[in-house]
Structure formats: structure tokens, C-alpha cells
Amino acid sequence: MDIRTVSPSSPSSSAGPLRRAAATAQRDNVEDEGFYTAFKNALQSVSSAQNHSTNLQREVQLENPNVSLEETMVAMQKAQIAFQASLHVRNRMVQAYTDIMNMQV
Known part of the structure; x- marks a missing residue:
């Protein structure tokens, strides 16, 4: 008895060209969304670091005893490094x- 399993993520050899093209297009979409998503998440984390730093600065200026100056300075440096x-x-x-735009065709 010969039992073979076919991975659902890879097109089988008996699959038609349309199925293979769809699998390739889906993989390309994932790669495009992967970069877009990673870049978007990175920018959102920079923005949240800057907002956190701003909030800590405001709390220090209002003399909140729960927020230390050291913590605020570290948050400011993290936000600056992320922005740079x-x-x-x-x-x-x-x-x-x-x-790319200057390349000759």
C-alpha cells in the first residue's frame, strides 16, 4: 500500500496552470503585505514611543511623583533613536x- 500526502501550501504536479498561478500570486501578495505591514508597524511603534515620551515629559513638568526624570530621559532617547x-x-x-528612475532602459 502506497500512501502519499500532498501539502496544501504547495501546488501538486497534477494541478493546472491556473492553480499554480493563483498560488504564486497569493505568495507574492503575502510578501508585499509583509513589507507593508512591517513598515507600518515600525512607524506606529516610533509614533507610540514619541507619544509616550511626550506624556512622560508632561508628567515631569506637572511634578507627578510617580514619574522619574531618569525614566523620562530614557524614553526621550529611545524615541529619538527610533525616529533617526x-x-x-x-x-x-x-x-x-x-x-531606479535614473536607470536607462
């Missing part, structure tokens, strides 16, 4: 776009 990193990524993406 996102700025560098943006600059690299713009440079890559410019390089």
Missing part, C-alpha cells in the same frame, strides 16, 4: 527610488 532610524530608512528608500 526611520529617517535613515526613508532616505535609503528615496535613494533607491531615485536610482
Whole structure:
């Protein structure tokens, strides 16, 4: 008795070209959404770090005894580093776009 299992994620050899094309398109969609989602999440985390830093600064200015100056300074540095990193990524993406647009066909 010969029992073979076929993975549902990979198209089988008996599948038609339409099925293979659909599987390839689905995989490409996942890759596109993966970068988009990762970049969107990164920008949201930078934004939340900046908001957290701003809130801590406000609490220190209002002399809230539960918020320390050290904690606020660390949050500010984290937000600044995250913003600088996102700025560098943006600059690299713009440079890559410019390089592609300047390519001769």
C-alpha cells in the first residue's frame, strides 16, 4: 500500500496552470503585505514611543511623583533613536527610488 500526502501550501504536479498561478500570486501578495505591514508597524511603534515620551515629559513638568526624570530621559532617547532610524530608512528608500528612475532602459 502506497500512501502519499500532498501539502496544501504547495501546488501538486497534477494541478493546472491556473492553480499554480493563483498560488504564486497569493505568495507574492503575502510578501508585499509583509513589507507593508512591517513598515507600518515600525512607524506606529516610533509614533507610540514619541507619544509616550511626550506624556512622560508632561508628567515631569506637572511634578507627578510617580514619574522619574531618569525614566523620562530614557524614553526621550529611545524615541529619538527610533525616529533617526526611520529617517535613515526613508532616505535609503528615496535613494533607491531615485536610482531606479535614473536607470536607462
